[in-house]
Amino acid sequence: xxxxxxxxxxxxxxxxxxxxxxxxxxxxxxxxxxxxxxxxxxxxxxxxxxxxxxxxxxxxxxxxxxxxxxxxxxxxxxxxxxxxxxxxxxxxxxxxxxxxxxxxxxxxxxxxxxxxxxxxxxxxxxxxxxxxxxxxxxxxxxxxxxxxxxxxxxxxxxxxxxxxxxxxxxxxxxxxxxxxxxxxxxxxxxxxxxxxxxxxxxxxxxxxxxxxxxxxxxxxxxxxxxxxxxxxxxxxxxxxxxxxxxxxxxxxxxxxxxxxxxxxxxxxxxxxxxxxxxxxxxxxxxxxxxxxxxxxxxxxxxxxxxxxxxxxxxxxxxxxxxxxxxxxxxxxxxxxxxxxxxxxxxxxxxxxxxx
Amino acid sequence: xxxxxxxxxxxxxxxxxxxxxxxxxxxxxxxxxxxxxxxxxxxxxxxxxxxxxxxxxxxxxxxxxxxxxxxxxxxxxxxxxxxxxxxxxxxxxxxxxxxxxxxxxxxxxxxxxxxxxxxxxxxxxxxxxxxxxxxxxxxxxxxxxxxxxxxxxxxxxxxxxxxxxxxxxxxxxxxxxxxxxxxxxxxxxxxxxxxxxxxxxxxxxxxxxxxxxxxxxxxxxxxxxxxxxxxxxxxxxxxxxxxxxxxxxxxxxxxxxxxxxxxxxxxxxxxxxxxxxxxxxxxxxxxxxxxxxxxxxxxxxxxxxxxxxxxxxxxxxxxxxxxxxxxxxxxxxxxxxxxxxxxxxxxxxxxxxxx
Numbered sequence: 008x009x010x011x012x013x014x015x016x017x018x019x020x021x022x023x024x025x026x027x028x029x030x031x032x033x034x035x036x037x038x039x040x041x042x043x044x045x046x047x048x049x050x051x052x053x054x055x056x057x058x059x060x061x062x063x064x065x066x067x068x069x070x071x072x073x074x075x076x077x078x079x080x081x082x083x084x085x086x087x088x089x090x091x092x093x094x095x096x097x098x099x100x101x102x103x104x105x106x107x108x109x110x111x112x113x114x115x116x117x118x119x120x121x122x123x124x125x126x127x128x129x130x131x132x133x134x135x136x137x138x139x140x141x142x143x144x145x146x147x148x149x150x151x152x153x154x155x156x157x158x159x160x161x162x163x164x165x166x167x168x169x170x171x172x173x174x175x176x177x178x179x180x181x182x183x184x185x186x187x188x189x190x191x192x193x194x195x196x197x198x199x200x201x202x203x204x205x206x207x208x209x210x211x212x213x214x215x216x217x218x219x220x221x222x223x224x225x226x227x228x229x230x231x232x233x234x235x236x237x238x239x240x241x242x243x244x245x246x247x248x249x250x251x252x253x254x255x256x257x258x259x260x261x262x263x264x265x266x267x268x269x270x271x272x273x274x275x276x277x278x279x280x281x282x283x284x285x286x287x288x289x290x291x292x293x294x295x296x297x298x299x300x301x302x303x304x305x306x307x308x309x310x311x312x313x314x315x316x317x318x319x320x321x322x323x324x325x326x327x328x329x330x331x332x333x334x335x336x337x338x339x340x341x342x343x344x345x346x347x348x349x350x351x352x353x354x355x356x357x358x359x360x361x362x
Numbered sequence: 363x364x365x366x367x368x369x370x371x372x373x374x375x376x377x378x379x380x381x382x383x384x385x386x387x388x389x390x391x392x393x394x395x396x397x398x399x400x401x402x403x404x405x406x407x408x409x410x411x412x413x414x415x416x417x418x419x420x421x422x423x424x425x426x427x428x429x430x431x432x433x434x435x436x437x438x439x440x441x442x443x444x445x446x447x448x449x450x451x452x453x454x455x456x457x458x459x460x461x462x463x464x465x466x467x468x469x470x471x472x473x474x475x476x477x478x479x480x481x482x483x484x485x486x487x488x489x490x491x492x493x494x495x496x497x498x499x500x501x502x503x504x505x506x507x508x509x510x511x512x513x514x515x516x517x518x519x520x521x522x523x524x525x526x527x528x529x530x531x532x533x534x535x536x537x538x539x540x541x542x543x544x545x546x547x548x549x550x551x552x553x554x555x556x557x558x559x560x561x562x563x564x565x566x567x568x569x570x571x572x573x574x575x576x577x578x579x580x581x582x583x584x585x586x587x588x589x590x591x592x593x594x595x596x597x598x599x600x601x602x603x604x605x606x607x608x609x610x611x612x613x614x615x616x617x618x619x620x621x622x623x624x625x626x627x628x629x630x631x632x633x634x635x636x637x638x639x640x641x642x643x644x645x646x647x648x649x650x651x652x653x654x655x656x657x658x659x660x661x662x663x664x665x666x667x668x669x670x671x672x673x674x675x676x677x678x679x680x681x682x683x684x685x686x687x688x689x690x691x692x693x694x695x696x697x698x699x700x701x702x703x704x705x706x707x708x709x710x711x712x713x714x715x716x717x
Contacts (some may be wrong), residue, residue, distance in 0.1 A: 040559075110491050113486075140494075140533050141530055144498075147502065161510070174499040
């Protein structure tokens with residue numbers, strides 16, 4: 008099942024282009040210090056912990072949705088650029104994302120990712136830090152493979168600068184996310200600032216940079232950047248909603264899983280801002296406990312209901328849906344129709360109003 | 363006391379240029395997530411852990427020798443380039459170095475660096491990982507401030523590519539260094555490969571890139587790269603020698619400190635390769651113990667003496683001194699004499715034969 012309902016042929020094209028670039032990047036890590044290449048290839052799902060090649064099913068399962076590189080490809084295509092031109096960019100974005108995942112897993116002490124052990128759990132924190140670091144450097148090298156006979160060198164320098172600015176935003180978001188865990192109260196505004204960095208900055212960059220590589224003007228690219236950012240925030244809030252009310256088959260998690268994990272996601276923060284007196288106190292008490300039992304979970308769900316949080320959070324997603332749609336509408340002057348429609352399909356997933 | 367005896371005015375010039383670029387880089391981190399900027403500014407010695415500005419003495423003590431950015435400046439000047447042209451490059455190199463220091467301290471569980479607590483010890487591993495990550499991105503942004511009206515955009519892209527290749531080499535070296543700690547035996551060749559990545563890659567890059575920015579041909583820059591690499595390996599081995607036989611006032615450490623810390627530095631690895639039978643076993647036993655007492659230290663020193671290791675290690679340093687000197691001699695065609703002489707002074711520090 009693909010997240011984005013792009014025409015199958017285009018999707019296969021994107022996948023093949025991305026895989027090619029990723030292998031080109033990672034193959035360069037062979038040689039001295041084989042552990043380094045092994046950790047990275049394991050994390051990407053290409054090999055198991057013993058070093059043996061994985062089967063196709065495992066590879067596809069570990070690969071993830073690849074929404075970020077797809078956005079770069081679609082944005083490039085929308086600007087009537089050839090997809091191949093965006094392949095180094097797409098690989099750079101995917102490698103950057105994976106660098107942050109490896110470090111996040113250490114920071115969050117996550118034992119598993121996509122049903123496999125995390126890098127730090129197999130090789131220890133110290134070597135996992137190295138695996139993340141090398142992916143960041145490798146991401147930059149991938150971006151530098153952009154064809155400068157078709158993308159001017161000055162433009163590529165601009166793309167590299169924004170790539171690193173986006174990374175700084177991601178790290179900022181991660182700093183805030185870790186601080187929130189120790190903080191007594193977090194406002195919804197603070198939360199939106201955090202995901203604006205941690206989740207949306209790379210989506211903005213993917214859409215903006217894809218358009219630039221595809222030959223769009225800065226103003227069109229900037230509108231597509233707005234689209235990417237709105238998608239990033241919208242998808243994150245949608246995930247937060249699914250983490251509480253999502254059906255098991257859609258998310259692979261149990262319903263109310265995020266409540267059981269006492270995750271302070273947006274719906275809970277909205278509830279904390281809305282609830283008063285006794286109810287707010289009760290909620291804080293529940294979230295301060297080591298574990299929430301099933302009656303506690305039911306209690307939180309009731310409170311969320313009392314304050315109509317699902318509807319209100321869904322309205323927030325709808326807002327980002329509208330921002331993204333508006334950004335697309337106001338930037339389609341020079342667009343290929345097929346790609347604009349693929350971007351629309353991506354945006355449509357955010358429209359949960361009728362769902 | 364300066365490590366490199368460069369004419370005072372030039373040195374002050376370099377320092378001011380570097381400081382200016384570093385502040386430009388770090389000031390951009392202000393804003394959201396103030397903890398991020400605070401960790402970085404603390405690590406650089408600009409503020410204390412409470413956030414208050416440090417005094418001049420502390421700043422200078424924490425600053426370190428800055429041998430890497432100095433090499434970039436000297437190489438640029440040798441190629442008759444204006445030092446200011448190399449300031450963004452020098453800052454990028456210094457920021458890259460500090461990114462690796464912050465992550466190394468986590469990996470090595472080092473409680474202190476330059477007589478102050480390490481970042482991870484104050485703010486924890488998770489946030490310290492973020493501090494390192496953001497310095498790496500910031501380093502790339504610094505390099506991108508190179509004046510493209512005087513260094514062609516294509517050349518700058520090449521400089522960025524090699525910057526990231528050097529980083530990959532550094533991470534490789536760090537992977538090996540961590541692996542060596544768990545390995546029963548390490549050969550001197552393996553050790554040299556490790557420091558070739560961990561220590562020498564950035565020195566090669568600094569000398570090469572400084573020359574390129576200064577307008578040198580690729581062939582001259584490559585000779586200066588050889589010089590930088592030889593300096594990097596030579597200085598590391600010299601440090602290893604000083605760690606065992608260095609007088610207290612020169613190193614700030616006790617004599618034989620590296621033996622007490624059971625550090626498998628080059629002299630010890632040379633001894634392990636030379637000693638046979640009972641002596642080799644005895645050495646291995648001593649290095650496998652939790653602690654070496656003073657009679658053990660004296661025993662190791664006697665063994666090192668028996669196999670003439672100090673003389674032989676010093677001869678290795680002399681070899682790298684000669685390689686560096688030769689690289690300078692064969693590349694001085696288009697050179698400014700003053701800068702070549704500054705580079706010679708840097709090389710001369712390696713000539714410990716008469717010391």
